[in-house]
Amino acid sequence: MTTAPAGVTHRLTGLVHALRAHGLSIGTGESVDAGHALEAVGFTDRERMREALAATLLHKEGQRPLFDRVFDLYFPLTSTDPDADTSAPSAASAGECDTAALRERLAAALAADDGSALTRLAGEAVGGLGGYGSAPDSDGWSSYQTLARLRPETLLARVRAMLRDAAVGGPEFTDRLTDDEIRRRIEAFRERVRTEARRRVAERQGRDRVARRAVAGTPDSVDFLLAGRAQLDELRTTVRPLARKLATRLAARRRRAARGRIDLRRTLRGSLSTGGVPMRPVLRRRRPARPELVLLCDVSGSVAAFANFTMLLVQALHDQFSRVRVFAFVNRVDEVTDLIARGAADPAGLGARILDEAVLTGWHGRSDYGTALGEFDERYADAVGPRTVVFVLGDARTNMSDPNLAALKRIVGRARRVHWLNPEQPALWSTGDSAALAYAELVDMRPCRNARQLSDLIGRLLPV
Numbered sequence: 001m002t003t004a005p006a007g008v009t010h011r012l013t014g015l016v017h018a019l020r021a022h023g024l025s026i027g028t029g030e031s032v033d034a035g036h037a038l039e040a041v042g043f044t045d046r047e048r049m050r051e052a053l054a055a056t057l058l059h060k061e062g063q064r065p066l067f068d069r070v071f072d073l074y075f076p077l078t079s080t081d082p083d084a085d086t087s088a089p090s091a092a093s094a095g096e097c098d099t100a101a102l103r104e105r106l107a108a109a110l111a112a113d114d115g116s117a118l119t120r121l122a123g124e125a126v127g128g129l130g131g132y133g134s135a136p137d138s139d140g141w142s143s144y145q146t147l148a149r150l151r152p153e154t155l156l157a158r159v160r161a162m163l164r165d166a167a168v169g170g171p172e173f174t175d176r177l178t179d180d181e182i183r184r185r186i187e188a189f190r191e192r193v194r195t196e197a198r199r200r201v202a203e204r205q206g207r208d209r210v211a212r213r214a215v216a217g218t219p220d221s222v223d224f225l226l227a228g229r230a231q232l233d234e235l236r237t238t239v240r241p242l243a244r245k246l247a248t249r250l251a252a253r254r255r256r257a258a259r260g261r262i263d264l265r266r267t268l269r270g271s272l273s274t275g276g277v278p279m280r281p282v283l284r285r286r287r288p289a290r291p292e293l294v295l296l297c298d299v300s301g302s303v304a305a306f307a308n309f310t311m312l313l314v315q316a317l318h319d320q321f322s323r324v325r326v327f328a329f330v331n332r333v334d335e336v337t338d339l340i341a342r343g344a345a346d347p348a349g350l351g352a353r354i355l356d357e358a359v360l361t362g363w364h365g366r367s368d369y370g371t372a373l374g375e376f377d378e379r380y381a382d383a384v385g386p387r388t389v390v391f392v393l394g395d396a397r398t399n400m401s402d403p404n405l406a407a408l409k410r411i412v413g414r415a416r417r418v419h420w421l422n423p424e425q426p427a428l429w430s431t432g433d434s435a436a437l438a439y440a441e442l443v444d445m446r447p448c449r450n451a452r453q454l455s456d457l458i459g460r461l462l463p464v
Contacts, residue, residue, distance in 0.1 A: 246320075292325075
Protein backbone atom coordinates (compact mmCIF):
# COMPACT_ATOMS: atom_id res chain seq x y z
CA MET A 1 0.00 0.00 0.00
CA THR A 2 1.33 3.44 -0.94
CA THR A 3 2.09 5.70 2.01
CA ALA A 4 0.14 8.94 1.85
CA PRO A 5 2.23 12.14 1.93
CA ALA A 6 1.88 14.23 5.04
CA GLY A 7 -1.01 16.69 4.80
CA VAL A 8 -2.90 14.92 2.01
CA THR A 9 -5.85 14.19 4.34
CA HIS A 10 -6.16 17.89 5.16
CA ARG A 11 -6.13 18.74 1.46
CA LEU A 12 -8.72 16.11 0.63
CA THR A 13 -11.10 17.39 3.32
CA GLY A 14 -10.47 20.95 2.12
CA LEU A 15 -11.35 19.88 -1.42
CA VAL A 16 -14.59 18.27 -0.23
CA HIS A 17 -15.58 21.31 1.86
CA ALA A 18 -14.91 23.66 -1.05
CA LEU A 19 -17.05 21.56 -3.40
CA ARG A 20 -19.84 21.50 -0.82
CA ALA A 21 -19.61 25.29 -0.52
CA HIS A 22 -20.35 25.47 -4.26
CA GLY A 23 -23.49 23.37 -3.80
CA LEU A 24 -22.27 19.86 -4.63
CA SER A 25 -23.86 17.15 -2.50
CA ILE A 26 -21.02 15.04 -1.12
CA GLY A 27 -21.69 12.74 1.81
CA THR A 28 -19.36 11.27 4.42
CA GLY A 29 -19.38 7.91 2.68
CA GLU A 30 -18.26 9.44 -0.59
CA SER A 31 -15.46 11.28 1.20
CA VAL A 32 -14.26 8.01 2.73
CA ASP A 33 -14.45 6.34 -0.70
CA ALA A 34 -12.31 9.17 -2.10
CA GLY A 35 -9.65 8.47 0.52
CA HIS A 36 -9.65 4.76 -0.31
CA ALA A 37 -9.42 5.59 -4.02
CA LEU A 38 -6.32 7.71 -3.43
CA GLU A 39 -4.72 4.86 -1.52
CA ALA A 40 -5.49 2.52 -4.40
CA VAL A 41 -4.09 4.67 -7.22
CA GLY A 42 -1.14 6.10 -5.29
CA PHE A 43 0.15 9.65 -4.99
CA THR A 44 2.77 9.89 -7.73
CA ASP A 45 0.52 10.30 -10.78
CA ARG A 46 -1.49 13.49 -10.36
CA GLU A 47 -3.90 12.77 -13.23
CA ARG A 48 -4.74 9.36 -11.80
CA MET A 49 -5.46 11.07 -8.49
CA ARG A 50 -7.73 13.56 -10.29
CA GLU A 51 -9.71 10.82 -12.03
CA ALA A 52 -10.02 8.73 -8.87
CA LEU A 53 -11.40 11.66 -6.88
CA ALA A 54 -13.75 12.73 -9.67
CA ALA A 55 -15.13 9.18 -9.95
CA THR A 56 -15.89 8.97 -6.23
CA LEU A 57 -17.08 12.53 -5.49
CA LEU A 58 -19.08 13.68 -8.52
CA HIS A 59 -22.63 12.77 -9.52
CA LYS A 60 -23.07 14.70 -12.79
CA GLU A 61 -20.95 15.39 -15.82
CA GLY A 62 -21.65 19.12 -15.55
CA GLN A 63 -19.86 19.25 -12.19
CA ARG A 64 -16.51 18.30 -13.71
CA PRO A 65 -15.26 21.81 -14.72
CA LEU A 66 -15.83 23.08 -11.17
CA PHE A 67 -14.12 20.01 -9.72
CA ASP A 68 -11.06 20.45 -11.95
CA ARG A 69 -10.60 24.08 -10.90
CA VAL A 70 -10.85 23.26 -7.20
CA PHE A 71 -8.63 20.17 -7.56
CA ASP A 72 -5.88 22.31 -9.12
CA LEU A 73 -5.86 24.46 -5.97
CA TYR A 74 -5.59 21.64 -3.46
CA PHE A 75 -3.33 19.38 -5.53
CA PRO A 76 -1.29 21.87 -7.60
CA LEU A 77 0.41 20.76 -10.79
CA THR A 78 3.77 22.22 -9.78
CA SER A 79 4.41 19.57 -7.14
CA THR A 80 3.94 15.83 -6.72
CA ASP A 81 4.21 16.24 -2.98
CA PRO A 82 1.04 17.89 -1.61
CA ASP A 83 3.07 19.59 1.10
CA ALA A 84 5.94 20.80 -1.04
CA ASP A 85 6.65 24.54 -1.01
CA THR A 86 5.54 26.01 -4.32
CA SER A 87 5.72 29.64 -3.29
CA ALA A 88 9.26 30.28 -4.52
CA PRO A 89 9.30 32.69 -7.45
CA SER A 90 10.21 31.30 -10.85
CA ALA A 91 13.23 32.39 -12.82
CA ALA A 92 11.02 34.56 -14.96
CA SER A 93 9.65 36.41 -11.94
CA ALA A 94 13.11 37.11 -10.51
CA GLY A 95 13.92 39.55 -13.26
CA GLU A 96 12.31 41.26 -16.20
CA CYS A 97 10.46 38.81 -18.43
CA ASP A 98 11.54 38.67 -22.08
CA THR A 99 8.07 38.66 -23.60
CA ALA A 100 9.23 38.13 -27.19
CA ALA A 101 11.33 35.09 -26.28
CA LEU A 102 8.49 33.72 -24.15
CA ARG A 103 6.04 34.07 -27.05
CA GLU A 104 8.45 32.23 -29.36
CA ARG A 105 8.81 29.35 -26.92
CA LEU A 106 5.05 29.31 -26.43
CA ALA A 107 4.46 29.05 -30.18
CA ALA A 108 6.86 26.09 -30.36
CA ALA A 109 5.14 24.35 -27.45
CA LEU A 110 1.71 24.94 -29.01
CA ALA A 111 2.91 23.51 -32.32
CA ALA A 112 4.28 20.43 -30.55
CA ASP A 113 1.23 20.22 -28.25
CA ASP A 114 3.70 19.68 -25.40
CA GLY A 115 1.62 19.73 -22.21
CA SER A 116 4.58 19.77 -19.84
CA ALA A 117 6.21 22.67 -21.65
CA LEU A 118 2.94 24.60 -21.75
CA THR A 119 2.53 24.16 -18.01
CA ARG A 120 6.06 25.45 -17.35
CA LEU A 121 5.47 28.39 -19.67
CA ALA A 122 2.23 29.25 -17.88
CA GLY A 123 4.18 29.42 -14.62
CA GLU A 124 6.85 31.62 -16.17
CA ALA A 125 4.27 33.89 -17.79
CA VAL A 126 2.36 34.47 -14.56
CA GLY A 127 5.57 34.96 -12.63
CA GLY A 128 7.04 37.40 -15.13
CA LEU A 129 3.98 39.23 -16.43
CA GLY A 130 1.13 38.73 -13.96
CA GLY A 131 2.47 40.04 -10.68
CA TYR A 132 1.19 43.27 -9.19
CA GLY A 133 1.83 45.02 -5.91
CA SER A 134 5.06 45.79 -4.09
CA ALA A 135 8.41 44.48 -5.35
CA PRO A 136 10.24 42.15 -5.18
CA ASP A 137 7.48 39.90 -3.84
CA SER A 138 4.14 40.41 -5.53
CA ASP A 139 1.02 41.05 -3.49
CA GLY A 140 -1.08 39.26 -6.09
CA TRP A 141 -1.18 37.52 -9.43
CA SER A 142 -3.47 38.31 -12.33
CA SER A 143 -4.26 35.93 -15.17
CA TYR A 144 -5.97 38.78 -17.02
CA GLN A 145 -2.84 40.93 -16.86
CA THR A 146 -0.66 37.99 -17.92
CA LEU A 147 -2.77 37.13 -20.96
CA ALA A 148 -3.16 40.78 -21.97
CA ARG A 149 0.62 41.15 -22.10
CA LEU A 150 1.43 37.77 -23.62
CA ARG A 151 -1.44 37.79 -26.19
CA PRO A 152 -1.34 34.05 -27.01
CA GLU A 153 -4.35 34.37 -29.33
CA THR A 154 -2.16 36.29 -31.81
CA LEU A 155 0.13 33.27 -32.28
CA LEU A 156 -2.28 31.42 -34.53
CA ALA A 157 -0.48 32.23 -37.79
CA ARG A 158 2.94 31.55 -36.28
CA VAL A 159 1.89 28.12 -34.99
CA ARG A 160 0.28 27.29 -38.35
CA ALA A 161 3.55 28.16 -40.11
CA MET A 162 5.55 25.97 -37.70
CA LEU A 163 3.23 23.04 -38.36
CA ARG A 164 3.51 23.52 -42.11
CA ASP A 165 7.32 23.60 -41.94
CA ALA A 166 7.45 20.50 -39.76
CA ALA A 167 4.90 18.53 -41.78
CA VAL A 168 6.20 15.09 -42.71
CA GLY A 169 3.29 13.60 -44.60
CA GLY A 170 2.73 16.51 -46.96
CA PRO A 171 -0.19 18.94 -47.01
CA GLU A 172 -2.64 16.23 -45.93
CA PHE A 173 -1.19 16.38 -42.42
CA THR A 174 -1.57 20.16 -42.05
CA ASP A 175 -5.04 20.01 -43.57
CA ARG A 176 -6.18 17.69 -40.78
CA LEU A 177 -4.87 20.03 -38.10
CA THR A 178 -7.22 22.96 -38.59
CA ASP A 179 -7.16 26.40 -37.11
CA ASP A 180 -9.86 25.25 -34.69
CA GLU A 181 -7.42 22.76 -33.20
CA ILE A 182 -4.79 25.48 -32.76
CA ARG A 183 -7.37 27.69 -31.07
CA ARG A 184 -8.24 24.80 -28.75
CA ARG A 185 -4.59 24.49 -27.73
CA ILE A 186 -4.36 28.24 -27.12
CA GLU A 187 -7.50 28.19 -24.96
CA ALA A 188 -6.08 25.25 -22.99
CA PHE A 189 -2.94 27.30 -22.36
CA ARG A 190 -5.06 30.26 -21.23
CA GLU A 191 -6.75 27.97 -18.71
CA ARG A 192 -3.31 26.85 -17.47
CA VAL A 193 -2.47 30.51 -16.88
CA ARG A 194 -5.70 31.03 -14.91
CA THR A 195 -4.97 27.93 -12.84
CA GLU A 196 -1.42 29.08 -12.08
CA ALA A 197 -2.61 32.55 -11.06
CA ARG A 198 -5.22 31.06 -8.71
CA ARG A 199 -2.60 28.74 -7.22
CA ARG A 200 -0.24 31.61 -6.44
CA VAL A 201 -3.01 33.71 -4.93
CA ALA A 202 -4.09 30.71 -2.86
CA GLU A 203 -0.60 30.40 -1.37
CA ARG A 204 -0.90 33.93 0.01
CA GLN A 205 -4.57 34.10 0.90
CA GLY A 206 -5.28 30.44 1.68
CA ARG A 207 -6.71 27.72 -0.52
CA ASP A 208 -10.07 27.59 1.24
CA ARG A 209 -10.73 31.28 0.69
CA VAL A 210 -9.73 31.25 -2.97
CA ALA A 211 -11.66 28.03 -3.65
CA ARG A 212 -14.83 29.65 -2.36
CA ARG A 213 -14.44 33.13 -3.83
CA ALA A 214 -12.28 32.94 -6.94
CA VAL A 215 -13.51 29.69 -8.50
CA ALA A 216 -16.57 29.90 -10.71
CA GLY A 217 -19.29 27.55 -9.48
CA THR A 218 -21.74 25.36 -11.33
CA PRO A 219 -24.15 27.10 -13.74
CA ASP A 220 -27.06 26.95 -11.29
CA SER A 221 -25.07 28.96 -8.71
CA VAL A 222 -24.14 31.84 -11.05
CA ASP A 223 -25.60 35.18 -9.95
CA PHE A 224 -28.20 36.30 -12.51
CA LEU A 225 -27.07 39.93 -12.26
CA LEU A 226 -23.37 39.09 -12.74
CA ALA A 227 -23.57 36.35 -15.37
CA GLY A 228 -21.82 36.92 -18.68
CA ARG A 229 -23.06 35.77 -22.07
CA ALA A 230 -21.19 32.45 -21.93
CA GLN A 231 -22.52 31.71 -18.44
CA LEU A 232 -26.09 32.53 -19.52
CA ASP A 233 -25.75 30.22 -22.53
CA GLU A 234 -24.55 27.45 -20.24
CA LEU A 235 -27.36 28.21 -17.79
CA ARG A 236 -30.01 27.82 -20.48
CA THR A 237 -28.91 24.23 -21.00
CA THR A 238 -30.02 23.49 -17.43
CA VAL A 239 -33.64 24.57 -18.00
CA ARG A 240 -34.98 21.18 -19.10
CA PRO A 241 -33.20 19.05 -16.45
CA LEU A 242 -34.22 21.55 -13.78
CA ALA A 243 -37.83 21.50 -14.98
CA ARG A 244 -37.93 17.69 -14.85
CA LYS A 245 -36.61 17.73 -11.29
CA LEU A 246 -39.16 20.35 -10.23
CA ALA A 247 -42.00 18.49 -11.93
CA THR A 248 -41.11 15.32 -10.03
CA ARG A 249 -41.02 17.24 -6.76
CA LEU A 250 -44.39 18.93 -7.40
CA ALA A 251 -46.01 15.64 -8.44
CA ALA A 252 -44.80 13.98 -5.22
CA ARG A 253 -46.25 16.83 -3.16
CA ARG A 254 -49.59 16.47 -4.91
CA ARG A 255 -49.67 12.72 -4.26
CA ARG A 256 -49.05 13.31 -0.57
CA ALA A 257 -51.64 16.07 -0.43
CA ALA A 258 -54.26 13.89 -2.15
CA ARG A 259 -54.22 11.51 0.80
CA GLY A 260 -55.42 14.32 3.02
CA ARG A 261 -55.20 14.86 6.77
CA ILE A 262 -56.80 12.82 9.52
CA ASP A 263 -60.51 13.47 10.09
CA LEU A 264 -60.53 13.36 13.90
CA ARG A 265 -64.31 13.15 14.34
CA ARG A 266 -64.80 10.25 11.91
CA THR A 267 -61.70 8.48 13.26
CA LEU A 268 -63.01 8.59 16.84
CA ARG A 269 -66.44 7.47 15.71
CA GLY A 270 -64.94 4.49 13.93
CA SER A 271 -62.83 3.61 16.98
CA LEU A 272 -65.94 2.79 19.02
CA SER A 273 -65.96 -0.69 17.51
CA THR A 274 -62.41 -1.28 18.84
CA GLY A 275 -62.96 -0.02 22.35
CA GLY A 276 -61.85 3.55 21.62
CA VAL A 277 -58.55 2.54 19.99
CA PRO A 278 -58.19 4.35 16.62
CA MET A 279 -57.08 1.33 14.64
CA ARG A 280 -58.14 2.75 11.26
CA PRO A 281 -57.56 6.49 10.87
CA VAL A 282 -60.03 8.18 8.53
CA LEU A 283 -58.54 10.77 6.17
CA ARG A 284 -60.13 13.86 4.67
CA ARG A 285 -59.56 13.03 1.06
CA ARG A 286 -59.42 15.84 -1.46
CA ARG A 287 -58.60 16.30 -5.08
CA PRO A 288 -55.97 18.99 -5.31
CA ALA A 289 -56.45 21.25 -8.32
CA ARG A 290 -53.45 22.42 -10.25
CA PRO A 291 -52.93 26.13 -9.68
CA GLU A 292 -53.14 28.88 -12.25
CA LEU A 293 -49.89 30.76 -12.64
CA VAL A 294 -49.23 34.33 -13.72
CA LEU A 295 -45.74 35.75 -14.26
CA LEU A 296 -45.26 39.54 -14.29
CA CYS A 297 -41.68 40.12 -15.44
CA ASP A 298 -39.43 43.15 -15.62
CA VAL A 299 -37.37 42.59 -18.79
CA SER A 300 -35.30 45.78 -18.63
CA GLY A 301 -31.56 46.08 -18.11
CA SER A 302 -29.62 43.59 -16.03
CA VAL A 303 -32.70 41.87 -14.59
CA ALA A 304 -33.76 40.71 -18.05
CA ALA A 305 -31.56 37.58 -17.85
CA PHE A 306 -33.26 36.59 -14.58
CA ALA A 307 -36.74 37.13 -16.04
CA ASN A 308 -35.96 35.31 -19.29
CA PHE A 309 -34.56 32.25 -17.52
CA THR A 310 -37.59 32.08 -15.21
CA MET A 311 -39.98 32.37 -18.15
CA LEU A 312 -38.20 29.51 -19.93
CA LEU A 313 -38.33 27.38 -16.77
CA VAL A 314 -42.06 27.98 -16.29
CA GLN A 315 -42.71 27.23 -19.96
CA ALA A 316 -40.96 23.88 -19.50
CA LEU A 317 -43.17 23.29 -16.43
CA HIS A 318 -46.44 24.23 -18.11
CA ASP A 319 -47.96 20.75 -17.63
CA GLN A 320 -47.86 21.30 -13.87
CA PHE A 321 -50.41 24.15 -14.02
CA SER A 322 -53.97 24.39 -15.19
CA ARG A 323 -53.17 27.68 -16.94
CA VAL A 324 -50.08 29.83 -17.39
CA ARG A 325 -50.05 33.45 -18.52
CA VAL A 326 -46.88 35.52 -18.83
CA PHE A 327 -46.66 39.31 -18.95
CA ALA A 328 -43.56 41.42 -19.57
CA PHE A 329 -43.01 45.08 -18.87
CA VAL A 330 -40.50 47.89 -18.87
CA ASN A 331 -42.85 50.79 -18.25
CA ARG A 332 -45.80 49.29 -20.14
CA VAL A 333 -47.24 45.78 -19.89
CA ASP A 334 -47.93 43.31 -22.68
CA GLU A 335 -48.83 39.62 -22.64
CA VAL A 336 -46.08 37.40 -24.05
CA THR A 337 -47.51 33.95 -23.33
CA ASP A 338 -47.45 32.95 -27.01
CA LEU A 339 -43.89 34.24 -27.42
CA ILE A 340 -42.73 32.09 -24.52
CA ALA A 341 -44.30 28.98 -26.05
CA ARG A 342 -42.57 29.70 -29.36
CA GLY A 343 -39.32 30.57 -27.55
CA ALA A 344 -38.69 27.00 -26.46
CA ALA A 345 -36.97 26.28 -29.79
CA ASP A 346 -34.64 29.30 -29.51
CA PRO A 347 -34.12 30.19 -25.84
CA ALA A 348 -31.12 32.41 -26.53
CA GLY A 349 -33.21 34.78 -28.67
CA LEU A 350 -36.22 34.93 -26.37
CA GLY A 351 -35.34 38.28 -24.80
CA ALA A 352 -34.77 39.97 -28.15
CA ARG A 353 -38.07 38.66 -29.53
CA ILE A 354 -39.98 39.95 -26.53
CA LEU A 355 -38.45 43.41 -26.86
CA ASP A 356 -39.10 43.46 -30.63
CA GLU A 357 -42.64 42.10 -30.74
CA ALA A 358 -44.21 43.24 -27.46
CA VAL A 359 -45.21 46.80 -26.56
CA LEU A 360 -43.22 47.39 -23.39
CA THR A 361 -42.17 51.05 -23.43
CA GLY A 362 -43.89 54.40 -23.65
CA TRP A 363 -42.23 57.76 -23.99
CA HIS A 364 -39.06 56.62 -22.20
CA GLY A 365 -37.13 53.35 -21.93
CA ARG A 366 -36.61 53.12 -18.17
CA SER A 367 -38.44 50.65 -15.95
CA ASP A 368 -41.47 52.06 -14.15
CA TYR A 369 -43.04 49.62 -11.74
CA GLY A 370 -45.86 51.94 -10.69
CA THR A 371 -47.12 52.52 -14.21
CA ALA A 372 -46.69 48.85 -15.14
CA LEU A 373 -48.56 47.59 -12.08
CA GLY A 374 -51.37 50.07 -12.71
CA GLU A 375 -51.72 49.06 -16.36
CA PHE A 376 -51.70 45.35 -15.47
CA ASP A 377 -54.39 45.93 -12.84
CA GLU A 378 -56.60 47.78 -15.35
CA ARG A 379 -56.06 45.79 -18.57
CA TYR A 380 -55.56 42.26 -17.31
CA ALA A 381 -57.78 42.00 -14.25
CA ASP A 382 -59.28 38.80 -15.68
CA ALA A 383 -55.87 37.07 -15.45
CA VAL A 384 -55.96 37.00 -11.64
CA GLY A 385 -58.52 35.07 -9.63
CA PRO A 386 -58.94 33.06 -6.41
CA ARG A 387 -56.93 30.12 -7.81
CA THR A 388 -54.12 32.24 -9.27
CA VAL A 389 -50.59 32.39 -7.93
CA VAL A 390 -48.77 35.50 -9.13
CA PHE A 391 -44.98 35.76 -9.33
CA VAL A 392 -43.55 39.25 -9.84
CA LEU A 393 -39.97 39.15 -11.13
CA GLY A 394 -37.78 42.23 -10.78
CA ASP A 395 -35.49 44.34 -8.64
CA ALA A 396 -38.26 46.83 -7.64
CA ARG A 397 -36.13 49.81 -8.70
CA THR A 398 -38.62 52.47 -9.75
CA ASN A 399 -36.25 55.15 -11.14
CA MET A 400 -37.71 57.49 -8.53
CA SER A 401 -41.25 57.14 -9.92
CA ASP A 402 -44.41 56.41 -7.92
CA PRO A 403 -44.37 52.72 -6.85
CA ASN A 404 -48.19 52.60 -7.05
CA LEU A 405 -48.71 50.47 -3.97
CA ALA A 406 -52.49 50.72 -4.39
CA ALA A 407 -52.39 48.79 -7.68
CA LEU A 408 -50.31 46.02 -6.12
CA LYS A 409 -52.71 45.88 -3.19
CA ARG A 410 -55.65 45.33 -5.56
CA ILE A 411 -53.79 42.53 -7.33
CA VAL A 412 -53.05 40.88 -3.96
CA GLY A 413 -56.72 41.14 -3.04
CA ARG A 414 -57.82 39.16 -6.11
CA ALA A 415 -55.06 36.50 -6.18
CA ARG A 416 -54.68 33.37 -4.13
CA ARG A 417 -51.07 34.34 -3.37
CA VAL A 418 -48.54 36.87 -4.68
CA HIS A 419 -44.79 36.25 -4.44
CA TRP A 420 -42.10 38.71 -5.50
CA LEU A 421 -38.74 37.24 -6.54
CA ASN A 422 -35.97 39.84 -6.34
CA PRO A 423 -32.54 39.10 -7.93
CA GLU A 424 -30.82 41.66 -5.69
CA GLN A 425 -29.48 40.80 -2.27
CA PRO A 426 -31.66 42.06 0.63
CA ALA A 427 -28.95 44.49 1.79
CA LEU A 428 -29.65 46.55 -1.36
CA TRP A 429 -33.43 46.65 -1.02
CA SER A 430 -33.38 49.94 0.90
CA THR A 431 -30.79 51.73 -1.25
CA GLY A 432 -31.19 54.28 -4.03
CA ASP A 433 -34.44 54.07 -5.98
CA SER A 434 -35.42 50.64 -4.66
CA ALA A 435 -39.01 50.34 -3.42
CA ALA A 436 -38.53 46.71 -2.42
CA LEU A 437 -39.21 47.23 1.29
CA ALA A 438 -42.41 49.14 0.53
CA TYR A 439 -43.63 46.35 -1.76
CA ALA A 440 -42.54 43.76 0.82
CA GLU A 441 -45.17 45.11 3.22
CA LEU A 442 -47.87 43.92 0.77
CA VAL A 443 -46.37 40.75 -0.76
CA ASP A 444 -44.02 37.95 0.13
CA MET A 445 -40.69 39.22 -1.26
CA ARG A 446 -37.88 36.69 -1.57
CA PRO A 447 -34.25 37.08 -2.75
CA CYS A 448 -33.62 34.92 -5.80
CA ARG A 449 -30.10 35.38 -7.12
CA ASN A 450 -29.40 32.15 -9.04
CA ALA A 451 -31.08 29.15 -10.62
CA ARG A 452 -30.59 27.00 -7.53
CA GLN A 453 -32.51 29.47 -5.37
CA LEU A 454 -35.15 29.85 -8.06
CA SER A 455 -35.89 26.14 -8.28
CA ASP A 456 -36.02 25.85 -4.50
CA LEU A 457 -38.44 28.77 -4.20
CA ILE A 458 -40.77 27.56 -6.96
CA GLY A 459 -40.79 24.08 -5.45
CA ARG A 460 -41.67 25.44 -1.99
CA LEU A 461 -43.99 28.34 -2.80
CA LEU A 462 -46.34 26.80 -5.34
CA PRO A 463 -49.51 25.41 -3.72
CA VAL A 464 -50.57 21.80 -4.24
